[in-house]
Each structure stands twice: as C-alpha cells, then as structure tokens.
Amino acid sequence: MKTVLITGANSGIGKALTIKYALEGYRVILACRNLPTANKTIEEIRKNQPAAHLACVDVDLGSFASVSRCVATLNKKHIRIDGLLLNAGIHIPYKNILTQDHCELQYQTNFLSGLLLTLLILTSESGRSLTQLVYTGSNAHKIGTLPFPSLFGFWYLYAVSKLDGTAAFFLLQKLVPTLDILIISPGGVQSNIHRYKLPILKVISKFIGKKTTAQATADYFYKIYNSKSRNEKYWYLGKSARPHTLCLDKEYQIGVWNRALAVFAPYLPSNNFLPLQQIRNFVGNFCAISYKTSFPRSPSDICNIVIKARSLGHKVHVVGKTHSYNDVFFCNQHIISLDNFKKLSLDPIRQRLNCGAGVTINEIAAYLDKKGFTLPFAGSFGGQTMVGAFSTSTHGFSKHGGVLGELVYQVTIVDGLGNIKIITDERELSAFRCSLGALGIIIEFELEVHKKDLAQYHVRSLDKKQLYTSINKLVATHDHIRFAINPFNKESVMVMTIDHFLAKKHSIAKVTMSQFFYLSDRTFHSLVLAFFRQLVQFRVVKKIIQIGLYFGSIEYSFPVFFSSNLFLKNGVVTRHVLLSQLLHESYNDPNCFNMSLAIAPEDWSRFDHHFNRLLSQFNSLGQVNYSSRFLGKSEKVLLATNFQKDVLVIDIQVSKKKSASLEFLKQLEKVATKDFKARIHWGKVFFAEYEAIKNLWPQKNFILFQRIKKKYDPYEIFSNPYSKRVLNI
Ligand SMILES: Cc1cc2nc3c(=O)[nH]c(=O)nc-3n(C[C@H](O)[C@H](O)[C@H](O)COP(=O)(O)OP(=O)(O)OC[C@H]3O[C@@H](n4cnc5c(N)ncnc54)[C@H](O)[C@@H]3O)c2cc1C
Numbered sequence: 001m002k003t004v005l006i007t008g009a010n011s012g013i014g015k016a017l018t019i020k021y022a023l024e025g026y027r028v029i030l031a032c033r034n035l036p037t038a039n040k041t042i043e044e045i046r047k048n049q050p051a052a053h054l055a056c057v058d059v060d061l062g063s064f065a066s067v068s069r070c071v072a073t074l075n076k077k078h079i080r081i082d083g084l085l086l087n088a089g090i091h092i093p094y095k096n097i098l099t100q101d102h103c104e105l106q107y108q109t110n111f112l113s114g115l116l117l118t119l120l121i122l123t124s125e126s127g128r129s130l131t132q133l134v135y136t137g138s139n140a141h142k143i144g145t146l147p148f149p150s151l152f153g154f155w156y157l158y159a160v161s162k163l164d165g166t167a168a169f170f171l172l173q174k175l176v177p178t179l180d181i182l183i184i185s186p187g188g189v190q191s192n193i194h195r196y197k198l199p200i201l202k203v204i205s206k207f208i209g210k211k212t213t214a215q216a217t218a219d220y221f222y223k224i225y226n227s228k229s230r231n232e233k234y235w236y237l238g239k240s241a242r243p244h245t246l247c248l249d250k251e252y253q254i255g256v257w258n259r260a261l262a263v264f265a266p267y268l269p270s271n272n273f274l275p276l277q278q279i280r281n282f283v284g285n286f287c288a289i290s291y292k293t294s295f296p297r298s299p300s301d302i303c304n305i306v307i308k309a310r311s312l313g314h315k316v317h318v319v320g321k322t323h324s325y326n327d328v329f330f331c332n333q334h335i336i337s338l339d340n341f342k343k344l345s346l347d348p349i350r351q352r353l354n355c356g357a358g359v360t361i362n363e364i365a366a367y368l369d370k371k372g373f374t375l376p377f378a379g380s381f382g383g384q385t386m387v388g389a390f391s392t393s394t395h396g397f398s399k400h401g402g403v404l405g406e407l408v409y410q411v412t413i414v415d416g417l418g419n420i421k422i423i424t425d426e427r428e429l430s431a432f433r434c435s436l437g438a439l440g441i442i443i444e445f446e447l448e449v450h451k452k453d454l455a456q457y458h459v460r461s462l463d464k465k466q467l468y469t470s471i472n473k474l475v476a477t478h479d480h481i482r483f484a485i486n487p488f489n490k491e492s493v494m495v496m497t498i499d500h501f502l503a504k505k506h507s508i509a510k511v512t513m514s515q516f517f518y519l520s521d522r523t524f525h526s527l528v529l530a531f532f533r534q535l536v537q538f539r540v541v542k543k544i545i546q547i548g549l550y551f552g553s554i555e556y557s558f559p560v561f562f563s564s565n566l567f568l569k570n571g572v573v574t575r576h577v578l579l580s581q582l583l584h585e586s587y588n589d590p591n592c593f594n595m596s597l598a599i600a601p602e603d604w605s606r607f608d609h610h611f612n613r614l615l616s617q618f619n620s621l622g623q624v625n626y627s628s629r630f631l632g633k634s635e636k637v638l639l640a641t642n643f644q645k646d647v648l649v650i651d652i653q654v655s656k657k658k659s660a661s662l663e664f665l666k667q668l669e670k671v672a673t674k675d676f677k678a679r680i681h682w683g684k685v686f687f688a689e690y691e692a693i694k695n696l697w698p699q700k701n702f703i704l705f706q707r708i709k710k711k712y713d714p715y716e717i718f719s720n721p722y723s724k725r726v727l728n729i
Contacts, residue, residue: 001053004132005029005074005081005121007061007114008088010041013136013186016218017085018054019045024222027053029079031070031088031117033060061088061113062099068267071120081121083132085221086114091158103263106157111165115172116264122176123269123312130179134221135169137185138162139236142244164256166234166243171253173233174289175273175332177721182225183243185236186217250278250289279330281322282383283590285656285685288327293319293335299412299420299443302336306441307418309334309717317437317720320388321360323381324683325594328392328436331720338387341443346371352409353447357387361395361404368449374562376450377402378480378498387442392683393434393640394596397629397649399479403642405433406634407448413440416713426636431708434639436682438723440712455479455562458497461486467493468605475601475630475646484627490612500562592653595665596681597672598641601630601648607676611652611668618664626652638701641679649681682726690728702727 004021008014009030021028022045032038038056045052059070074081089110097105103112114135121127143155144163166183173181220238224230232240234247246252254276261273273291280287296302309316317331318338329335341356344367351373355364361375362382368374377396389395390405410424411432421440423429432439462470467483474481480498599607615624628650631642641647652668654661666687672678673688679696680686694702709729713719716729723729 004083022052110161320385323384402631
C-alpha cells in the first residue's frame with residue numbers, strides 16, 4: 001500500500017485530498033499543527049470509510065524545529081513516504097508576523113518549511129521511495145513580480161511566498177529528476193485560507209471570482225497527477241499553464257534556493273543541497289543546475305569524495321573543460337574538476353610523458369615543443385583536457401590511428417570503492433580510453449610522445465568531382481588529411497595534407513610562401529585575420545575569392561617542424577588565414593551546433609549527395625558547410641569512432657540561431673547511422689540512444705566495456721543520465 005503525507009490535512013483542500021486518497025486505497029498521514037482536530041478529522045472520515053488507513057503526525061510549519069521533529073518521528077516509526085502533498089498555506093493580509101526562526105510567517109509556512117520537509121524526507125530513510133510531490137501554488141505568485149510592492153501590500157507577502165516556492169520546486173525537479181513534481185494553482189476555492197482576512201476582505205473575496213469546492217479541487221489534483229499523458233509541471237484552474245518567467249529563470253531559482261537553504265541549514269543533515277551553480281558547456285548549447293563543482297587537491301581528497309558519495313547513494317562525475325557539445329560531463333550531484341592536477345614530466349629515453357588529469361592539450365603541446373618532442377597525432381583545438389579528449393575517444397587525425405587516446409599507456413584511477421588503482425592491462429585500458437567518466441576517475445596517465453621532425457604542409461583546392469575519385473589515393477599517400485567544402489563555392493574543396501618530411505623523403509617542391517609568414521608575430525597575424533574577416537563581408541570580395549578558388553588551382557606547401565604545438569595554440573592552422581576560416585574557426589563558434597559522423601572514406605561522395613539533398617529540404621538553413629578529417633583505424637580504443645576501420649570524420653556546423661537546425665542534424669544522423677553505418681562522436685551533438693548506438697559497434701566491445709565497468713564501479717557511482725542513455729550503464 002502506498003503512503004502519502006498531506007500537510008494542512010484537517011481542513012479545506014487538505015482534508016478533501018485526505019478523503020480522496022483514502023478512497024483510492026492509499027495510507028494517508030495527516031501532517032497537522034493541531035493534533036486533536038486532526039484526530040477528529042480522522043474519526044469523521046472513518047464514519048464513511050471505516051477501512052481507511054489514516055494516521056497523523058504533529059508538524060507546525062511555522063517552526064523549522066517542528067518540521068525536523070516531524071521527519072524524525074516518521075523515521076523512528078519506519079514510515080516510508082511515496083507521495084508528498086504540500087498543501088498547507090496561510091494568507092494573512094496587512095500583517096507582518098515573524099516566527100521564532102525570524103522569518104515572515106507566510107514565507108516560512110507557504111514555502112520554506114515545505115522545502116525543508118521535502119529535503120529532510122528525501123535525505124532520510126522515509127524518503128527512499130518518495131517519487132511524487134505536489135506543491136499547492138497560487139497564480140497570485142505573479143503579483144510578487146510587480147513593481148511598487150507596497151501598492152499590493154495586502155497580497156504581496158503571500159504572493160512572494162508562492163513565487164519563491166514555485167521557483168524552488170521547479171529547481172528541485174531538475175536536481176532530483178526521479179521525483180515527479182507538480183505545482184498546482186487551484187484558483188478560487190472555498191477553503192480555510194481566507195480565515196485570517198479582515199471581515200471586509202472576506203466579503204470581497206467571497207464575491208470576486210468563481211469558487212470551486214475543496215472536494216472538486218482535490219478530485220482534479222488527483223486526476224492531473226494520475227493522468228498518463230501529462231508532461232507539464234505547472235497547472236492553473238485544471239489546465240497546464242505557464243508560471244511567471246521568473247520562476248523558470250535559473251539565476252532566480254538558484255538565488256531563492258541558496259537563500260532558503262542558508263536560513264534552515266542547521267536543520268539539514270548535510271550541506272549536500274548547498275550551494276548550487278549553473279553549469280554550461282563552452283559553446284553554450286547545454287546549461288543545467290548542479291551542486292558547486294569541487295576542486296580536490298590530492299588523490300586522497302578524491303577518494304574521500306567517492307567514499308562519501310557511496311555512503312549517501314550519490315553520483316560523482318568529473319568535468320574537464322566542458323568543451324563537449326553535450327551533457328557528457330554533467331551529473332546533478334557531485335561534479336569535481338581536476339584542475340589542480342597539473343603534473344607534467346617527460347622521460348625522453350622511454351619517450352613517455354606523465355600527465356595529471358587537469359592538463360590541457362595546449363599545455364602538453366607547449367611543454368613538449370620546448371623539449372623537442374611532440375604528440376604523434378595532430379589535433380586541431382587545444383583548449384580541452386587530454387583526459388576529456390581521450391575519455392570521449394575524440395580528437396586527432398592521422399593515418400596511423402589518430403584518436404589521441406591511443407597514445408595512452410597507463411592510467412591511474414580512483415575506482416568506485418574509493419581506491420587508487422594503476423591500470424596497464426591493454427584490454428582494460430581500451431575501455432578506459434573511452435570512459436566517458438563512467439568507469440572511474442582518471443587522475444594521472446602516461447602518453448607516448450615522439451621527437452619533433454620536419455613536416456610538409458600542403459594546401460590545394462580541388463574540384464569536388466576530382467576529390468570523389470582521388471580520395472582513396474590521397475588517403476593512402478598522406479599522413480594527415482583534412483578537407484573542407486569551399487564556403488564560397490560548393491563544388492570545390494580545400495584540401496590540406498601533412499606529411500612527415502624526413503620519413504617520407506618528400507621534396508620541398510613548391511614553397512610559395514615563406515616560413516616567416518606562418519611563424520610570424522601573433523599580433524600582426526590576428527590583425528590580418530580580423531581584416532580578412534571584415535573583407536569577406538563584401539559581396540564583391542566574396543565573388544573574387546570564389547572565382548579565384550574555383551578557377552585557380554590554389555596550391556602551396558611549406559615545411560615546418562611537425563609539432564602539436566604548432567598545430568594548436570600557435571598553430572599552422574590558426575596562422576593560415578584562409579584555412580583557419582575554413583577549418584578551424586567554425587569549431588570555436590559558440591553560435592553553432594557541432595555534430596560529427598564517422599563514415600568509410602569511399603562513402604564520402606554518397607554522403608555528400610545525401611547531405612546536399614537533405615539541405616535543399618531545409619531552405620531556411622541557408623548554406624551549411626562541413627569539414628572532414630581522415631582517421632586511420634584505432635583498435636586499441638574499444639568504442640572509438642574508427643574501431644576496426646579507417647574513417648572520415650565529418651564535422652558539421654549548423655547555426656544555433658536557425659530553428660530548423662536541430663531537426664536537420666537529427667535527420668542527417670538518422671540516415672547516416674542507418675545507410676552509412678556512421679558512428680557518432682561522443683563529445684559532440686547527437687541524438688541516438690543506446691539501442692541504436694549498440695548496433696554501430698561490435699557487440700563484444702560493449703560486453704567487455706560493461707564487464708570492466710562492473711569491476712571498477714560496482715555501485716555505479718560514476719554513471720549519470722548520459723552514460724545511461726548511450727551506454728546503458
Ligand atoms: C571548440 C571545440 C573544438 C573541438 N575540436 C575537436 C576536434 O577537432 N576533434 C575532436 O575529435 N573533438 C573536438 N571537440 C570535442 C572535444 O574534444 C571533446 O568533447 C573533449 O572531450 C572535451 O574535453 P574537455 O576537457 O572539455 O572535457 P569535458 O567536455 O569537460 O568532459 C568530457 C568527458 O570526459 C570525462 N572526463 C574528464 N576528465 C575526466 C577524468 N579525469 N576522469 C574520467 N573522466 C573524465 C568527463 O566526465 C566527460 O565524460 C571539440 C570541442 C570544442 C568545444
């Protein structure tokens with residue numbers, strides 16, 4: 001039998017709800033300030049329903065200590081609550097009464113104590129099965145947002161209590177998604193809420209607005225709650241409605257929440273609900289609420305966080321630099337950042353680099369560059385952590401693999417039991433190379449590095465049709481390939497190749513631009529770039545470039561040291577004006593959704609036709625371009641996009657401002673994963689769920705991944721909604 005606890009249950013809507021829930025077969029706990037009246041109510045209900053399961057518990061919502069005692073009683077009596085109906089409310093116009101907790105009485109009764117009661121139940125034995133919550137709101141909350149509050153003196157304090165209550169329960173819904181929260185504003189009801197009004201106001205409210213009976217209100221509360229097709233959270237007069245926008249504003253919600261919790265913090269068992277933060281990713285297409293990120297300083301700090309989380313049944317997730325385009329780094333309980341883990345130490349003889357988890361690719365590249373070493377694979381953006389890149393098995397392009405995670409030889413982790421473990425076993429490493437933060441917390445790792453050598457960078461424009469036929473040859477003959485559809489002319493493609501110079505014995509045939517240009521002063525270069533950007537705004541300039549790129553077979557090559565540093569922060573790519581426009585800048589554009597799909601190189605022409613056909617159905621999107629990089633197979637990474645096969649990773653950028661963008665990406669992904677067996681990129685936008693994803697990777701890889709997960713994280717502390725959705729763990 002399910003149990004519901006109803007506050008304010010001995011009169012008005014609360015009493016009607018008690019009758020309704022008892023009739024529907026629930027056990028009802030009447031949480032009331034006045035126990036004799038509550039007992040009378042029970043007797044009265046039993047006259048009609050002798051078998052009703054009813055009990056009462058003492059609570060005065062004007063006192064935090066009383067709320068705390070109430071929950072202690074529930075726990076002592078081992079009462080488990082399945083549903084909580086926060087119905088109690090008071091309205092005392094023209095009076096500003098302070099409680100013993102020094103809070104305004106309406107604010108405490110209508111909001112603060114309800115929230116405290118919920119949090120205390122949620123964090124104790126009694127709340128283990130709590131899945132339903134109804135907060136009785138009021139559409140009068142909108143008055144609380146109006147200027148000149150004194151004009152509305154008689155409504156204002158009540159309105160603010162309901163405004164903040166609505167905002168806080170909307171936020172609670174995000175923090176505890178397993179709890180189904182409804183906020184119902186009943187409108188005018190014949191209830192006891194009017195009992196403290198002046199006689200004249202009682203008369204006025206009697207004649208203003210239609211009044212429903214309490215029983216009819218309770219019936220529709222019950223109906224709304226149990227309707228199967230209901231998604232909406234806010235209801236007014238029996239219909240789904242919109243609360244004032246302030247209740248949905250994240251900053252406002254966090255402010256209300258943190259202030260409320262600061263007031264009743266001494267009554268909370270731990271400070272798990274405080275303070276909160278808004279967390280968003282780098283490009284700003286994901287934004288949510290979580291507890292404040294913590295910054296542990298040592299491995300033992302991390303172990304303690306994990307052990308504590310385990311004891312509370314909470315989740316922990318590591319966030320890198322939030323460069324992922326989705327919620328892969330998010331968890332609404334404990335988010336930790338390893339920014340303090342900045343170790344970098346090179347063993348030049350073994351060609352191994354030891355790194356802390358907080359180190360970014362840029363930092364690694366700069367460190368290696370100084371020491372005459374480099375990463376063997378090219379990356380193109382260095383702002384993220386190395387762990388983030390290999391945890392999402394992303395980044396890099398090379399014929400010899402390419403995913404940066406392949407360079408990792410050893411990881412040190414904190415596992416789900418809070419123990420530190422060093423992993424060198426190749427099969428286990430292959431899973432950690434795509435941990436998505438779901439297998440364990442990587443605190444340190446060892447990377448393979450190479451000595452710096454000369455490389456030849458080559459840029460040319462090719463007719464698309466030429467590339468259709470020559471793509472396999474290009475892939476076979478170059479170390480690194482990247483290309484982008486010419487944004488000025490959809491029929492031509494800009495192709496960049498990089499070859500390790502000494503290894504390949506290439507001749508420097510066409511050095512048409514001096515090395516100086518590429519390695520010149522950054523400030524000067526930024527100016528050129530800014531100027532170029534302005535210039536291409538003009539249609540005439542655009543046309544000239546278009547003609548130039550189409551008819552002229554633009555081709556230049558230049559030798560530089562192959563260095564990941566050159567490639568990234570001070571990189572050739574950023575220094576090359578045109579290429580940076582085509583290949584690099586779009587990744588940084590916070591106005592773009594980024595999606596990557598990995599397909600077989602020989603499928604590229606078919607993909608290109610499909611892409612253009614689909615795009616023509618989305619007229620409002622205008623021109624959308626994509627760029628591609630070639631990745632050799634990387635069998636060392638269990639869930640790499642290029643496991644067992646060479647792939648082209650197609651990076652598509654679509655404007656966030658256009659409303660059809662997501663639908664376009666959705667449809668593109670659907671066909672690509674079906675017809676091209678395209679694999680998705682974990683760090684970017686995608687829509688597929690576990691069942692669809694499972695078909696794209698070998699089944700045995702998934703099984704191995706799950707097995708290793710069980711070994712290192714038996715209590716699923718590192719799982720979050722993301723890993724559930726994409727890996728079913
Ligand atoms: C501007 C931009 C450019 C990009 N360019 C490319 C590109 O050229 N090629 C490419 O392939 N990808 C690219 N990406 C995608 C990006 O490389 C990945 O999303 C990468 O994972 C982000 O790393 P991060 O440090 O920001 O990690 P986050 O996004 O913060 O986290 C990523 C994942 O790593 C996990 N994680 C982080 N640290 C740890 C740890 N210590 N232990 C366990 N798990 C951990 C997190 O829990 C999360 O699951 C780009 C993204 C952006 C925004």
